[in-house]
Amino acid sequence: MAVQNATVPDDENPPAPDAGAVEDALLGELAERIGGALTEELTEGGSPARLVKLALPGGGFQVVKLLVDIPGAVDGHDLDSFRVKIRQIEKIRAEIPELREVxxxxxDEFHGDNWSAYTMPFYANQDIAAPLRAGEDVEKRYAPQLRRILSDLVGQGYLRSSEETAPGHIAEVHADRLIRRFWLLQKYLPGALVDAETITVNGVVCRNPLRLAQTLVDQPGLTAGVDPARLYYPVHGDLNTRNILVLDDAAVSAGRGGYRIIDPRGTLGHWDPAYDLSKILFSFTVWDAGLRKGFRLTQDAGEWQVAIEGGTYPAYRAAAHGLLGLLRGLPEFQRLTADDPGWESRYLLGHAFHLLAEAACRLSDIKKRTGEDTADQLDPVDLAKGHYLYGVLFLEDAVRQLEAEGRVDHDAALSLLG
Ligand SMILES: Nc1ncnc2c1ncn2[C@@H]1O[C@H](COP(=O)(O)OP(=O)(O)O)[C@@H](O)[C@H]1O
Ligand SMILES: [Mg+2]
Structure with a gap:
């Protein structure tokens, strides 16, 4: 298989071993151990992992997912959470028979000192959002399918168990994480974007997101009214639309499975479902279209404009605006949120933080993924900038609403999409 990625050393970091070559060698060894043949690379993922389809000798296909921790790669926690992903899949399949089919x-799983891999069957699929990219009306397939899938995941998954949690969850899960990873944004993005006190995005004067994150940590009263009081069974943790695979439309509509949930976050403790459901929102507002089309970024007299290149898919906009209503229509969701008045605010704050976290993710494997053979790919720094600018805009709005009203309103927040 061709080497897909090369590592480009920069001034501050010594040359790391060639990540692509190390991965290719391991993938070759794994294929040999399994006795299959590597066919095509699956490139829809958002992580530094490599995914390759493997043809088995007796017919049929598997997928190998490999993560190698290269010395000098930026985020040292990737391999730990990758290994927990495997345990999370195992836990859910063992503990929730109702979800085992989906x-x-x-x-199998394989481990070395600085790498791990797991294999799973190959599922011929479309992601849940695919019909929307083709212009199909949200009510034709996407919305009924999502209702069915979320009824299962909430009813059989999140609601399976819960525990109380102390105030401060938003600060701990979102704000602290942004503060810890902000150096990465400061390393690759221009100072005018990351160090300035204010950043003007699409005509809105926004406060620096690092300062806003610090404000949320320093002033627990701001989020006390919207923090979760309970956390729920960790059924996923990274529920973006590319991790929801539809295999069989007819089976999904008949309530007979027909879909697969893949790629959980790698978390075994109780979890806030608002975090996961705002990943779906984030897929539709910015992430999925941004990664497919890129961003149009312009700067004029110190003011920034950001948009999805060529405009987003119209049905994605409808899906984003309609998601909260869709959730509220589900009996399982009503049970989940009956005593949780801060849910909507947390969903929107989570959405803003997901955008900023994604900006850091785009940069975190930049050394691993930047090579001369990637000229036709979207520039990771531009992808980071696009997510960052949207994140700055949405976080300013969410915090401003919290300060003024004690809550974040959905329609007000999504009006920022224009
Ligand atoms: N078992 C599978 N069958 C078919 N496609 C898969 C399978 N696993 C992953 N994919 C495809 O590869 C993409 C990336 O896989 P994923 O495990 O989500 O990696 P990442 O951690 O990079 O997001 C998925 O979004 C999906 O399109
Ligand atoms: Mg994924």
Missing amino acids: YTELS
Whole structure:
């Protein structure tokens, strides 16, 4: 298989071993151990992992997912959470028989000192959002399918168990994480974007997101009214639309499975479902279209404009605006949120933080993924900038609403999409 990625050393970091070559060698060894042949690379993922389809000798296909921790790569926690992903898949399949049919199988796992891999069956699929990219009306397939899938995940998954949690969850999960990873944004993005006190995005004067994150940590009263009081069974943790695979439309509509949930975050403790459901929102507002089309970024007299290149898919906009209503129509969701008045605010704050976290993710494997053979790919720094500018805009709005009203309103927040 061709080497896909090369590592480009920069001034501050010594040359790391060639990540692409190390991965290719391991993928070759794994294929040999499994006795299959590597066919095509699956490139829809958002992580530094490599995914390759493997043809088995007896017919049929598996997928190998490999993560190698290269010395000098930026985020040292990737491999730990990758290994916990495997345990999370195993836990859910063992503990929730009702979800076993729809949750990714785990065929095998392999580990080395600085790498891990797992295999699963290959599922011929479309992601849940695919019909929307083709211009199909949200009510034709996407919305009924999502209702069915979320009824299962909430009813059988999140609601399976819960525990109380102390105030401060938003600060701990979102704000602290942004503060810890902000150096990465400061390393690759221009000072005018990351160090300035205010950043003007699409005509809105926004406060620096690092300062806003610090404000949320320093002033617990701001989020006390919207923090979760309970956390729920960790059924996923990274529920973006590319991790929801539809295999069989007819089976989904008949309530007979027909879909697979893949790629959980790698978390075994109780979890806030608002975090996961705002990943779906984030997929539709910015992330999925941004990664497919890129961003149009312009700067004029110190003011920034950001948009999805060529405009987003119209049905994605409808899906984003309609998601909260869709959720509220589900009996399982009503049960989940009956005593949780801060849910809507947390969903929107989570959405803003997901955008900023994604900006850091785009940069975190930049050394691993930047090579001369990637000229036709979207520039990771531009992808980071696009997510960052949207994140700055949405976080300013969410915090401003919290300060003024004690809550974040959905329609007010999504009006920022224009
Ligand atoms: N078992 C599978 N069958 C078919 N496609 C898969 C399978 N696993 C992953 N994919 C495809 O590869 C993409 C990336 O896989 P994923 O495990 O989500 O990696 P990442 O951690 O990079 O997001 C998925 O969004 C999906 O399109
Ligand atoms: Mg994924």
